[in-house]
Amino acid sequence: MSALGGVVRSGVGRRRVQTVVIGLVVMIAVSAAVLGGSLMVASRAPFDRAFAQQRGAHLTAQFDATKTTVAQLSASMHATGVTAAAGPFPTASITPAAARNRATQSITVVGRADPGGPVDAVTPNEGRWVAGLGEIVLHTDSRLPKSLQPKVGDVLRLPDLAGSPTLTVVGVARSVSETAGGWVTPEQITALTAPAPGGGYQILYRFAKSATTAQVDAGRAAVEADVPAGALTGARSWLTTRTNSAGNTVLLVPFLIAFGVLGVLMAILIIGNVITGAVSTGTHRIGILKALGFTPGQVVRAYMVQALIPAATGAALGVVLGNVLILPILAQTNEVYGTADSGVAPSVNIAVLAGALLLVALTAWAAASRAGRLRTVDVLAVGRTPSPGRGQWAARLAARLPLPRPVTLGLAHPFARTLRSATIIAAIAFGAAAATFAVGLGTSLTKVQASENNADVVVQPGRPVNGPPPEGGPRGTSGPPQAPDPVAVAKAITAQAGTSGYSGIAETQVTAAGLPDALDILALSGDNSSHGYEMIAGSWFGQPNEIVVAKPFLTATQTEVGDTIVLVSNGTQLTVRIVGEVFNIQSRGMEILTAAATLTPAEPELRAMTYDITLKPGTDPVAYVEALDTALASAGATARIAEDEASELLLVINTLTTLLTLMLITVAALGVLNMVVLETRERVHDLGVHKALGMTPRQTIAMVIASVVVTGLIGGAIGAPVGVMLQRVIVGEMGRVTGFDLPASVINIYHPAELVLFGLGGLLIAVLGALLPAGWAARTRTATALRTE
Structure with missing residues (x-):
């Protein structure tokens, strides 16, 4: 057994709390990275993966048997x-x-x-x-x-x-x-x-x-x-189905990248804190090692290996945990996208495992390098407890508060070691920022997906003719149906009690000057065509020959709100003016919205194929649909309750948000636990004195928990605004990368009361991290504490 190996084993066995903290932090960080990385691989072109697995059709063609x-x-x-x-x-x-x-x-x-x-x-x-x-x-x-x-x-x-x-x-x-x-x-x-x-x-x-x-x-x-x-009566390209599918995952990958980066940064912070604390509390031991002939390099390696042993164990467990967690979530994504593979990527496991160990080694080296630079004479003369007089002003100020003495003693503790307290504040702030950011990001993405659902009730054709839906065919149908009677449908809808407004939707395709591919265009009618759409700039169309488009369309055509552009429909040129920019992720933002009358010169027979209806508050949708369905019997249409088409994907996002948030909060609490353990052990002699003077176990617990109240409040107060800033910056950047301008309702999602709760969340994290050390301090025997220096 080498001398260096003995030092390493002794350090790992003696610092059990730090060893467990490093192992757990690395395990959580690795499992989160495996989870995010596997989902990024699985969500990368999910339609393409499913299409390749199922040997999808590039062209679905319908033929007339009589020809x-x-x-x-x-x-x-x-x-x-x-x-x-x-x-x-x-x-x-x-x-x-x-x-x-x-x-x-x-x-x-x-x-x-x-x-x-x-x-x-x-x-x-x-x-x-x-x-x-x-x-x-x-x-x-x-x-x-x-x-x-x-x-x-x-x-x-x-x-x-x-x-x-x-x-x-x-x-x-x-x-x-x-x-x-x-x-x-x-x-x-x-x-x-x-x-x-x-x-x-x-x-x-x-x-x-x-x-x-x-x-x-x-x-x-x-x-x-x-x-x-004339034998070919209809055909649909796989590119059309692919485009319609893409809207569901347009923001999923940046979402996972953001969480992955956050988890890695927190792991680096906590591991660095653990090694720095170990060096701080082990200065006397470091001096002894140097006096016995250990070189600075050997001392640094000893502390690095002490970190790598639990880190390697935690990383291995994290890979296993990450793969276990990914299976049920990928079962949901497989159901959404029709893919059949497990989604577990060996390359992700190898990359995460190697990257985690490398980061731990670099972080441990940076923190342990201080041990190698310490002079032997200096460290042999250093005690573990704070020097007399440090933080006395805070102790005197806290003693004046109308609070129990154990609480005031705890409130003054953070000011005895301001640098270490700053580290605790950083860990708590990181945890509060992670929770604030995670909840905000999940809410923003939920609002993005919810923007696709603009109705409470949908009216659809009741009898299609044979054949597959043509390219750009109406949404919600499985064949090219006959358009219902628009006059009869409008009359039935407006006469129905509980109707707040409706919009008829006729979908076709046009070409635009400068763009090689056909574009989907929705010809809207009715009194509520703008419902559910968030305007970014300009206004909704108010008359024929006005259109509303999303940012990707403006970028592709190099136009702005107020410009005119020529559309071609059935060989007829239509000069239209862009009057507004809307947030609309359908067809990757290339869908055009306009009044039905705009297309009349080119397609005079074009009729609305579906109708979106909004209900007055308090209206029973089931009873409404039953009554409306009866009224529509003669109009060739049927009614149904509109449903959230992205419900499974939203479940995936919400599951990830909850899971990753809990992971990041746990990492932050572990950082607090480690710091409080160091603080409590350094003050174990003072704790013995307090117990000898009559401090009860409950008072001891109150003192230890009170020692993190100030740091928890400060950390929460810092972390909540940082989380808000991160949410706005990252969500805005996600919109920019995907080519969209996001509406204020997607970015500004926090209420003042929620921010107060997120700020108090820092106190909750601090208390959770201090509970175990507080229990240890309460159970410590007075005689044992008094003998400890």
Whole structure:
């Protein structure tokens, strides 16, 4: 056994509290880093990961069976640029009667015998695949609440078809390409086709080149050239589905990076404090080691290794804990995005483990280097307790307060060692800032996601025609439906008791000068079209030929509010003026909002496909929907309660916020614990004197806890404003990086009362960290304390 090894083992065994603190801090920091890093890997292009895993379709094409044959369609599957194809699958559209309090929605069903295949491998989530007539597997959108999701065992009644057939749900599955609302056996399609000539077929294509709109369009043109003219009735590019999916994760990665950086900084602070405290309390021992012949380098290495031993153990446990915590959270993200892998990335584990040990080594070296510089004669003459007279002014001032003497003694303690007290204040401030920042960031992101939901009730078409939704098709539908009668819908909505306002939405696509790709445009009508949209600059449109757009559109077109721009719709040029900038993350901020009359010259037959309705306060949404649904029966539309489409993602964000906040607060409390332990052990002789004079265990606990009250209040008072500043800076930067200007409601989310609570949170952290040392001090025997110097 080497002499240096003996010193290391002795130090680790003697300083049990510091050893445990280092191990726990590193474990929490590493587990948080593994959690954040794994989620960053998992959330990086989640749609792309799911698309690759399920071999998604680059083009979902619908064909008219009366204008082509199966042989011609099969030939198109070998068109130029096509690398894989699946089909032809027969299709039909059905309108099930409402069940389980779910409003009626028309869905496109595809006859498909096998969920696998070379394209669009459908992923079963529950139940089994269809095996015979009278069975259906429904597509699930896990962003919807559980109450609105299909369930195995549900029976769908089809009163509009001859004989009112029924379909039993035998499975629930997900298609990343969103190629259908449900799947049945191919033989079932005939019975589901309404009396009408012909039918439809669906083919799914994968292309050799599909990264851009132009490449997908080229593949579509090659397919269309191999079938008779007019046979292709609708098609959707995978880029459209990908763009719509991107809005859900636009801010997730910066969110995780912010927490990761915060956790690393706190770990460095606490570990540095622990090593510095060990050197401070071990100066006499350091002098003895040097007197025995230990070189400055050996002394520094001894303290470094004393930190690395518990750090290595904590890091290993942190990797395990991080991977355990990531599994249930990634189960939620897999459900949201349709991915099927575990999400645990070995590269993240290795990088975090190596980085943590390197940071601990560097931090320990920086803190322990002071031990190597101490002179032997000086450190042998240094005592552990503060020099007489230090902080006496604070003791005299505290004694005048109308408080019990043990409390006033504790209040004066922080001023005896101002540098160490400053360290405790820093740890507490860091914890309070972390809590303030975490809660604020989570609230801001929740508000961002909530900005996508602008209605209490949604009215949708009740009967679509066969086929998949075209590019830019209306949201919330699974096929290109027939537009409901706008006059009848408006009359039914306005006549309904409880209606506060409504907006009709017709969605189509236009091109803009200077932009190569088509853009989604919402043509809005009604008396409440601006509801739910946050204005950044300018105003909402008030007349035709005025548009409202988000910051990414202004950046892409190099325009400003007040400028005019030319849009092209159906070959017709429309000169419009930008009157306002709005916060709108749909289509990555490239969506255009305007009055319905703006598009009338180009698309005179364009009608609203959905209607968003806001209710008066106190209105029962269930009763409202039931009454409105009855009134809409003759208008070709149905009503349903609007739901939060990002509910699962918000659950992920809120879970992360709570988990990481608790981790960071625990790290801060551990830092306080370490400092209070050092302070209590240094004053153990004074503690014995107090006990000999009659101080009870309860009074001892009160004195130790009172010693952190001042530092807790100061730390909280500093940390809460710092947390607010961090939240505003980082949220604003996140908006800038993603190309958005964020509204004040997303940034300014704190109330004065909340800030007071966050400030008092610093006191809570301090008290939590001081409880264990206070109990140790209360249990210390008087004789033992008096013998200690």
